[in-house]
Amino acid sequence: MQRYFVSPEQFQGDLVSVTGEDARHISKVLRGRPGDTFIVSDGASREALVKIESIEQSGVTASVIEPLDMTQEPRLKVTIAQSLPKGDKMELVIQKCTEIGAVSFVPFLSERTIVQYDAKKESKRLERWRKIAKEAAEQSHRNIIPSVEQPVGWKKLLETFEDYDTVCFCYEKESGSQLRDVLGPFATQALKEPESTASLLLLVGPEGGFTEEECRAAEAAGAVSVGLGRRILRCETAGMTALACALYESGEMGGV
Structure with missing residues (x-):
């Protein structure tokens, strides 16, 4: 499943915004639509499976379906x-x-x-x-x-x-x-x-x-x-x- 990194500030409660090149990748390359899912991570303490709610000029807004454990990193x-x-x-x-x-x-x-x-x-x-x-x-x-x-x-x-x-x-x-x-x-x-x-x-x-x-x-x-x-x-x-x-x-x- 496609994964994107965002800054912690892009998480707002149960919503997350994806902007810039990543948003263009979702909308233009993957031809994403409302309801499509992907994973977002803030690279620090939060990662989640999300669902696209809307795609606008300013970026992609998605809602959190479920939080994910951050267990991929070696000790x-x-x-x-x-x-x-x-x-x-x-x-x-x-x-x-x-x-x-x-x-x-x-x-x-x-x-x-x-x-x-x-x-x-x-x-x-x-x-x-x-x-x-x-x-x-x-x-x-x-x-x-x-x-x-x-x-x-x-x-x-x-x-x-x-x-x-x-x-x-x-x-x-x-x-x-x-x-x-x-x-x-x-x-x-x-x-x-x-x-x-x-x-x-x-x-x-x-x-x-x-x-x-x-x-x-x-x-x-x-x-x-x-x-x-x-x-x-x-x-x-x-x-x-x-x-x-x-x-x-x-x-x-x-x-x-």
Whole structure:
């Protein structure tokens, strides 16, 4: 069933208003009519199955049929920190990792980042990335829209490590600790209570990978360097793989 995100203010008692592009999608693309149903979520605390009451120039008004439980989000809150890749690879990372279950994205600049950062261009890209996250969240029936932060520098990113319960630095040269070695014990301990949650930051490098100096700096800041197996993954694949493994180990995908 089609799902849309609205702001909390768009809920007024048992009525909800849908405006802008979403309203146009309902009326023009789906050719919605009074009586048709869809799901709306405020991305925070309220979600409901609703029925169209009217379609006007200003938007679509719908009435609540029944409230829905917001149970789609993983207890392990994973943030993907992705060094800016070339072309539209970041769009793919955001789209697919949103579908899998990431809660936020932090693009950053590292030593081997190829992309030339331009603040004016990045503001437009950021707007597009956030739109992609919203559409992917709707398609995959998420309860929230993952946040996409402004790109940050490497040193600034290191300063945020203390905000997470654990940080994994995905490093292709790591021959010791593998991702599962870290995530298994962490998930078991952090999520041992049924209602408990935990936060994880996954660092993924650019096309050329991280330097040894960056690895040492990340470990000094509190990250654990981990490998993702014996094969070398593309930068847009590594984040998806690590995220899926993390959610599996936390029991989100059939893990124990």
